[in-house]
Amino acid sequence: MNLKAMNNTRLWSRLPLFALIGMPMAWIIGYSLAYSVGLIGLFSSGFTLDHWQSCLSNTSAGRSILLSISVAAISTGIATLLAIMTVVLWPGCGKNTTFLATVCVGLGTPAVVFALLVSHWLGGGGWLARLAWHLGLIEQPSGVFSLVGDRFSLGIVVAQVCTSIPLLLLFFSQMWETIKGDKLTELAATLGASKWQIKSSVALPILLRRARSLILLSFMFNLGSFEIPLLLGRQSPQMLSVLTQRRTGQFDISQRPESFALSSMYFLVTSGMLILYLSWRRISAKQT
C-alpha cells in the first residue's frame, strides 16, 4: 500500500469518530455555550456574560457546585483509601476467587440499586431503624439518623463509595500483580524494612502513583452522578446534575440561559480534567 492509499484509509477509519462523536459533542457544547452567552435562544440579545455572572452569584448554584465537588472528592477519597488498604493488607486478594466474584457483583450493581439499598437500609424507616426499634433503642423512625436527604449528603457519599470501590479494588489488586508486589515486598524486607515500612514506603506510594489516572476518572464519574443524588440528595442544595436537569425542565424559560451556563461550566471543568487524565495516561504509558 502506498502512502496516499494509507492516508486515505486512515481518513476513512477516523471519519465515523468525527462524524458520530466529534461533531455532535462540538454541537452540544457549542450550543450550550452559545445559549449561555446570549448568542442564541428565545430571549437572546447578543453576547453577554450576565447569565454566567447571575449563575455564579446565585447562592444555590454556587452551593450546588461546591457540594458536587466536595461530595465527589470525599467519595472518591474514601473509596480509594478503602480499596488500597484492602490490597496493601491483603496482597493476595487478586488471586482469591471469592474476592473477585464479590467484586464482580459489586461492579455489576447499578448506581440506582446502590442508592435504593442505602435508602432501604439507612433511610428513615429503613431496616436499621426497624432493627433499632425492635431492640428497643428508638421509639419512632426519626430516632435514627436518616441518610436520605441528610444535611451532610452522607447517603450520597455512601452510595458513591459503593459504586466506586469495586473498580478501584479490581484495579489495585491487578496492579499488585503487575508491579510484582510480592517480590518488591520481599526485596524491601531483605533490605531491612519492617512490615509497616514496606506498606507505607513501598506498596502505598507505588500503587497510588499508578492509580492517579483512575482516581481522577472515578472523581469525574462521581461528579456527574445523577441517579444517586436524585434519590438520596436534599432539595437544596442539589448536586450539579440534578440541578441542571431540574432547571432546564422548568416552565420559566428565562431561567434557561442560566441552566446552560451551569452545564457549560460543567463541560469546561470536565474537559479540563479529561485533558489532565489523558496526559497522565500518556506519561504512565511511557513509564511502563
Added chain:
Amino acid sequence: MQNKRKRTILILVLVFLPYASLLILSSGSGWSFPRLFPDRIDFAPWRTAWSGRYTLLMASLNTVVMSIVISLASTSLGLISGRALKRQESMLLLFVVYLPFVLSPVIVGTVLYDIESRLGIVSSILGVLIAQFMFAYAFATVFFYELWDSRIQRLEQLVQTLGGDSRTVWRHSILPSASGLIAVCLIQTSIFVWLDYGLVSALGGGNVPTVTLLLFSYLREASINQASQAAIVLLVGSVLACLTSAFILKRTRRRVGEQL
C-alpha cells in the same frame, strides 16, 4: 483455617444481605413500620408484572430490544474506530472519544433536548436511541482502544505478509482473535442501555418505557415492593452480564497464554 472460613462466610453474608433484602421486599405487599418483612408475603409485584399500561415485562422487553440495537451498532463501529485509534494515536481523537465517556449523560441530555426538539425527534424512541448510540459508540471505541492486543496487530501483519488483502485480514486475524473482546463489548454496551436513566428521562418524555424509568416512577409513587422488584430485574441483568464478561475475558486470556 476454620476461623478464616467463618470470617469469609460472615463477610459474604454482610455483603449479600442488602441484595437479599431487595428480594424479600419484592415478594410482598406493603412494608409498614416497624415490620422487618413486608406486611403480606403474596408475591403481588411478580404476579402483576404483566398487567397495566406500562408493565415491567413490557419495559424489560423494550429495553432489551434497545440494548441489542445499540450494542450491535456501537460495537461494530467501535471495533473499526478503536483499532484505527490504536494504530495511529492522536491526543485530539482520544479527547473526542473520551468526552462522552466522562460526561454525565443527563447533563448532555438536557442540552440535547433543545437540539432534538428543533429536529423534531425529542420525546421519541429515535431521539433516545441516537443519544444512547453516541455514548455507547464512544464507550466501544475506548474499550477496543484500551484492550487491543499487540498480538492481534502482529497477526494482521502476518496475514498481510502472506499475501492477504484487507478482507482476509479481518476474516482470518482480527475477527477470530478479537472475538472475546467483541463479545464482552456487546455485553457492556447493552448494559449501558439497560441501565441508562439520564438520557431516557431527559429525552424520552415519558414515552420510552424502560426498566429504570419504571423503577423511578415506582419510587415516586412510594411503591417500595415494586421498586425493589424493578431493582432486582435491573440487577440480575447487570450482574449476569458482568460475570459473563469476566468469564469470557479470563477464557480469552487463558487461550492466548496457551498459544504463547
Added chain:
Amino acid sequence: MNAASESLVDCKQHLDTTSSNDYLEIYELSLLFGATKVLDNVTLRVHEGETVAILGESGCGKTSLLRIVAGLLVSTSGSVRLSGRSIDSLEASKRGIVYLDQDALMFEHLTVYENIAFALRIAKRPSTEIDSKVQQMLRAVQLEDQATKRTWQLSGGQKQRVAFARAILASPRVLLLDEPFCSLDCRNRAIMQQLFLDLRQRYLITCLFVTHDVKEAIVVGNRFATMSGGILKQYPTSLAFVEDETTGAAAERAFWAEQGQIL
C-alpha cells in the same frame, strides 16, 4: 586451557587453601512440597568474603535454597547459621541477608539516588552519612549522572547496577544472587560480572551466586557447587569443578580451545 584461565584457576585454588572461619553454615536443609523433595539434606559452609557459585538447571532447587537462607521460605528441616548463631527464627528484615534475583526490581516512585539510599533511610542513618555513601556508590557503579533520574528511564544493565548498589549499601552479611545477569546481553553481562568482582573485593562481600552459565560461575566464584534434584554437590577444588564432565565446564573449555585454534 589458555594462560589467562590457568592463572584464574590457580588463584582460586590458592583461595581454597586459605579459608577462614565458617561464616554462613547451611546444615542439612530439606524442603518438601507435598511429596516432592525440593531440597535434600543440603549442607554448605561459606567462609567470610567468599563467593560460592552454584550451578544448576531450572527447577533443581537453587532458588528455594536462597529463599530459605534469606528467610523468605521456611524449610522442612535443617538450619541456617550465621557467625555461629542460628537465624532460623529471625524474620527476613532482621537477618542482614539481601536477596537479588534477575528482575532488578526498582522502587519506581523513587529516583536512582533514593533507590540506592533505601536501606540507609530505613535504618534512619544521618543525611550526611547517606549522601556521602550514596555518592561514593554512584561513582563505583558509574551512575553519577543518573542520580536524579527515575528508574523507568534506565536500561536493563543500569537497573542491575542500581540494584547492586542498593544491596551493598544495606551492608549485607551475605548477598544472595539468583541469576542476576541472565536477562542482560553479552556485553552488559561482562560489564556486570567485572563490576561484581570489583565491589566484592572492595566491600568484602560473602556471596552465594546462582547461575546456569558455566563461564559465569568460573568468572565470579571462589568455590563451586552444582545442584540437581535438590542435592548439592560441592567441589573440593576449582580444578575438580572444571574437569567434571557433568558441569559442562570441560565442554566449554574444549569449545574455546577449538575457537582459539581456528582464530
